[in-house]
Amino acid sequence: MKILVIGTGHVGGAAVTALAERGHEVIQASRSSAHTVDATDPESIAQLFASVGTVDAVIAALGSAPFKPLAELGHDDFLAGLLKKTLPQIDIVQIGTPYVADGGSFTLTTGVLDREPIRTGAASSAANGALNAFTMAAAVELPRSIRINTVSPTVLVEATSYHPSFPGFTQVPAAAVGQAYVKAVEGVQTGQVYALDGP
Amino acid sequence: MKILVIGTGHVGGAAVTALAERGHEVIQASRSSAHTVDATDPESIAQLFASVGTVDAVIAALGSAPFKPLAELGHDDFLAGLLKKTLPQIDIVQIGTPYVADGGSFTLTTGVLDREPIRTGAASSAANGALNAFTMAAAVELPRSIRINTVSPTVLVEATSYHPSFPGFTQVPAAAVGQAYVKAVEGVQTGQVYALDGP
Numbered sequence: 001m002k003i004l005v006i007g008t009g010h011v012g013g014a015a016v017t018a019l020a021e022r023g024h025e026v027i028q029a030s031r032s033s034a035h036t037v038d039a040t041d042p043e044s045i046a047q048l049f050a051s052v053g054t055v056d057a058v059i060a061a062l063g064s065a066p067f068k069p070l071a072e073l074g075h076d077d078f079l080a081g082l083l084k085k086t087l088p089q090i091d092i093v094q095i096g097t098p099y100v101a102d103g104g105s106f107t108l109t110t111g112v113l114d115r116e117p118i119r120t121g122a123a124s125s126a127a128n129g130a131l132n133a134f135t136m137a138a139a140v141e142l143p144r145s146i147r148i149n150t151v152s153p154t155v156l157v158e159a160t161s162y163h164p165s166f167p168g169f170t171q172v173p174a175a176a177v178g179q180a181y182v183k184a185v186e187g188v189q190t191g192q193v194y195a196l197d198g199p
Numbered sequence: 200m201k202i203l204v205i206g207t208g209h210v211g212g213a214a215v216t217a218l219a220e221r222g223h224e225v226i227q228a229s230r231s232s233a234h235t236v237d238a239t240d241p242e243s244i245a246q247l248f249a250s251v252g253t254v255d256a257v258i259a260a261l262g263s264a265p266f267k268p269l270a271e272l273g274h275d276d277f278l279a280g281l282l283k284k285t286l287p288q289i290d291i292v293q294i295g296t297p298y299v300a301d302g303g304s305f306t307l308t309t310g311v312l313d314r315e316p317i318r319t320g321a322a323s324s325a326a327n328g329a330l331n332a333f334t335m336a337a338a339v340e341l342p343r344s345i346r347i348n349t350v351s352p353t354v355l356v357e358a359t360s361y362h363p364s365f366p367g368f369t370q371v372p373a374a375a376v377g378q379a380y381v382k383a384v385e386g387v388q389t390g391q392v393y394a395l396d397g398p
Binding site for chain 1: 324327328
């Protein structure tokens with residue numbers, strides 16, 4: 001399969017590694033990749049798809065939200081999470097659908113804050129929750145048997161900078177996260193959120 | 200208790216009726232109430248709380264999102280749902296917290312589209328999903344034993360204009376929805392989403 005992976009962080013990298021090992025042709029896009037994209041800009045997403053052309057699968061593994069104590073999170077902070085994490089991934093689906101082959105798939109990315117709280121995490125939780133519900137809703141309306149799922153990992157073993165914020169949380173290896181994208185791309189399910197809570 | 204109910208639709212009205220029957224002092228606010236508020240405007244929310252003063256509970260039962268087929272839902276449509284449903288309810292919590300008495304509560308409102316899809320419902324699903332996750336996250340950080348829960352009803356018996364969009368969905372009477380707000384306000388739980396899927 002020809003697979004476009006948008007986002008080159010730990011999670012996107014895990015997807016790239018796992019999918020390449022399966023023999024797929026993987027195209028990477030990010031702010032700094034050969035295929036550049038600013039996913040907060042719908043026009044930039046449109047240019048990316050016009051450049052890449054038809055693919056069998058699209059993986060969106062990107063987005064950020066402000067981390068601040070609840071009392072310091074203002075309107076603009078919650079909006080920033082929605083504009084920088086939720087809407088970019090939704091826009092990738094909405095703009096990218098015509099470029100996905102019949103029976104292809106989208107796989108989005110959220111995280112453990114959709115189901116477990118940490119201090120300072122409320123804006124991220126909101127952004128993730130929106131994407132999970134969108135996944136369920138979009139699955140029933142996508143055309144041409146195109147599927148959509150979301151991978152929602154707990155903190156990665158390799159993402160050491162996040163570890164202090166997730167005390168005692170079971171960690172999941174990047175390799176296991178990569179396999180969730182393989183399952184989403186090569187599998188048959190749609191509308192699912194794969195919650196990876198570690199071994 | 201002194202309870203501020205923001206939103207005067209079927210759901211907000213059900214909350215008002217049930218809470219008044221319990222003997223609480225209920226203050227209603229909406230675009231057209233004596234206490235006027237435009238909940239899409241944080242400044243208007245701030246003015247409302249400054250006008251009402253300290254309360255024991257706040258109920259947010261408001262918000263809208265565009266209903267269109269998935270293929271017609273653009274960036275601005277998803278953003279509208281987040282700006283008109285998600286952020287107003289989050290802003291009510293964030294701006295209203297200093298006005299809620301120790302041990303008081305917030306109760307937000309989502310709906311069945313957070314867990315079951317219908318055609319044209321993807322923007323509403325996303326907006327609801329964000330609020331449900333916010334509820335879980337905010338619960339652990341609110342100060343002074345303030346609680347937060349969300350009531351998520353299926354389509355109401357009385358909301359007949361919605362019935363054609365929810366074929367075969369079990370309907371829930373407004374009176375039962377009202378009781379969910381009583382449970383949220385008088386009860387002990389926090390961080391919960393009360394899914395009302397009908398009898």
